[in-house]
Amino acid sequence: MSVLIDKFDVFASGFWLTLQICFLAAIGALILGSVVAVLRISPVPPLRALGTVYVNTFRNLPLTIVFFFAAFGLPALGTNADFLRIPGLDIVFSRLGTDLPYFRFALIALVLYTAAFVCEALRSGVNAVPAGQAEAARSLGLTFIQNLRHVVLPQSWTASIVPLGSVIIAMIKNSALIGFFGVIGDLSQTADQLTSAGGEPFIPVAIGISIGYLIMTVPLGAFLDRVERRQAVAR
Amino acid sequence: MTTSEPLIVLESVNKWFGPLHVLDNVSLSVGRGEVVVVIGPSGSGKSTLCRTINRLEPITSGSITFDGQPLPAEGRALAKLRSEVGMVFQSFNLFAHKTILENVTLGPIKVRREKPAAARERGLALLDRVGIANQADKFPAQLSGGQQQRVAIARALAMQPKAMLFDEPTSALDPEMVGEVLDVMTSLAREGMTMVVVTHEMGFARHAANRVVFMADGQLVEDAPPTEFFANPRSERAKDFLSKILTH
Numbered sequence: 224m225s226v227l228i229d230k231f232d233v234f235a236s237g238f239w240l241t242l243q244i245c246f247l248a249a250i251g252a253l254i255l256g257s258v259v260a261v262l263r264i265s266p267v268p269p270l271r272a273l274g275t276v277y278v279n280t281f282r283n284l285p286l287t288i289v290f291f292f293a294a295f296g297l298p299a300l301g302t303n304a305d306f307l308r309i310p311g312l313d314i315v316f317s318r319l320g321t322d323l324p325y326f327r328f329a330l331i332a333l334v335l336y337t338a339a340f341v342c343e344a345l346r347s348g349v350n351a352v353p354a355g356q357a358e359a360a361r362s363l364g365l366t367f368i369q370n371l372r373h374v375v376l377p378q379s380w381t382a383s384i385v386p387l388g389s390v391i392i393a394m395i396k397n398s399a400l401i402g403f404f405g406v407i408g409d410l411s412q413t414a415d416q417l418t419s420a421g422g423e424p425f426i427p428v429a430i431g432i433s434i435g436y437l438i439m440t441v442p443l444g445a446f447l448d449r450v451e452r453r454q455a456v457a458r
Numbered sequence: 459m460t461t462s463e464p465l466i467v468l469e470s471v472n473k474w475f476g477p478l479h480v481l482d483n484v485s486l487s488v489g490r491g492e493v494v495v496v497i498g499p500s501g502s503g504k505s506t507l508c509r510t511i512n513r514l515e516p517i518t519s520g521s522i523t524f525d526g527q528p529l530p531a532e533g534r535a536l537a538k539l540r541s542e543v544g545m546v547f548q549s550f551n552l553f554a555h556k557t558i559l560e561n562v563t564l565g566p567i568k569v570r571r572e573k574p575a576a577a578r579e580r581g582l583a584l585l586d587r588v589g590i591a592n593q594a595d596k597f598p599a600q601l602s603g604g605q606q607q608r609v610a611i612a613r614a615l616a617m618q619p620k621a622m623l624f625d626e627p628t629s630a631l632d633p634e635m636v637g638e639v640l641d642v643m644t645s646l647a648r649e650g651m652t653m654v655v656v657t658h659e660m661g662f663a664r665h666a667a668n669r670v671v672f673m674a675d676g677q678l679v680e681d682a683p684p685t686e687f688f689a690n691p692r693s694e695r696a697k698d699f700l701s702k703i704l705t706h
Binding site: 266267359361362363365377378403432 | 510514532534537538539540541542543544545547549551552553554555564565568569610613614618
């Protein structure tokens with residue numbers, strides 16, 4: 224078990240990289256997922272159809288296929304996803320700015336895939352709000368966006384928060400795949416480095432990696448439980 | 459009381475829910491300041507009729523005009539029209555996460571862009587009018603059904619609507635609370651508000667309505683002043699309906 228202490232810096236840097244991609248992907252997926260959810264509940268049929276196609280595509284493809292398209296399809300299209308080299312942001316998240324694009328590709332894949340699930344979690348919350356609430360808002364003359372902003376969304380968070388948390392936790396675990404698509408040095412890929420290349424015993428390394436993921440996921444779950452309880456009281 | 463040009467005109471309105479013909483060639487006009495009470499057995503299409511007037515239910519064919527303008531399709535124009543037509547629902551539908559006063563001021567502030575202070579002042583005056591000013595800071599769930607429905611009326615009035623639609627406003631209330639809601643509606647009717655009221659309250663129909671409209675199976679069967687309708691219903695359907703509800 225001494226590997227946990229001896230190679231602590233390797234675990235720590237793997238943890239940090241996984242945390243980075245998960246943080247960025249969570250923000251991206253929440254934004255994109257919200258947009259897709261708005262499309263799916265909009266009163267305009269073509270927009271609704273667009274949202275449905277998006278969800279059906281990305282929810283029903285295996286994540287590895289999405290990663291595959293991002294890592295091999297995007298370069299074939301001639302892009303290095305340089306739009307993600309966001310000035311300022313690449314100081315903290317240094318991999319956003321590297322010449323090697325695989326971190327950016329993996330981020331795109333994770334965002335596209337997770338957004339479909341975020342959309343459905345948000346929509347399940349919206350569906351939990353009684354239809355009469357939106358009807359009353361419409362009858363007052365509120366526009367679709369005002370209706371969402373002032374009436375429906377404030378009431379849908381409670382019902383969305385738990386499924387949304389599950390989606391983000393699943394995303395953190397899904398991020399373990401990025402090592403197979405060119406990203407070097409995330410928490411999972413660290414295991415490969417330590418065991419295959421470094422000759423460290425597998426089980427202690429796996430335990431160390433597991434602890435790394437649990438540090439990210441368990442507090443998130445606990446935090447969501449707290450939010451849920453607080454809102455349940457307020458209602 | 460009524461002027462020459464009617465406020466609400468429905469012409470040959472048809473509506474299908476799949477194979478179900480819920481509105482069958484319905485034509486109706488409501489004059490300014492007129493109170494029209496719609497009655498009929500359940501499933502006769504009276505609620506649907508009420509909800510087509512502000513396009514909460516789109517119609518399959520026919521035309522509806524409000525204040526001389528055909529109902530706009532989905533979009534800003536429709537939102538503007540809805541802001542001019544107050545609606546009160548059977549299940550109140552007060553915004554559960556907002557206080558009573560916020561319920562009443564949301565429309566004026568967000569739709570009419572009124573200053574919050576002015577909207578609050580008028581909101582409080584309206585709540586006072588319906589007898590709930592002292593509950594302004596409570597949440598809907600803390601009020602009784604009758605109180606909630608009176609707030610819903612105040613919320614609709616806050617938009618200073620040209621007409622008010624009532625979709626079975628007392629059907630979800632405990633019996634002892636029906637009166638307080640009908641009192642508010644009666645005083646509104648006296649002040650000359652144009653109203654379309656779907657209800658089972660025959661007493662209200664008798665004393666507050668200018669006209670009673672009887673619907674059955676999606677058709678508008680009778681349209682007469684209340685005294686005439688209750689004394690001599692012409693159709694068999696209406697006679698049958700009245701005999702069932704007035705014998706108790």
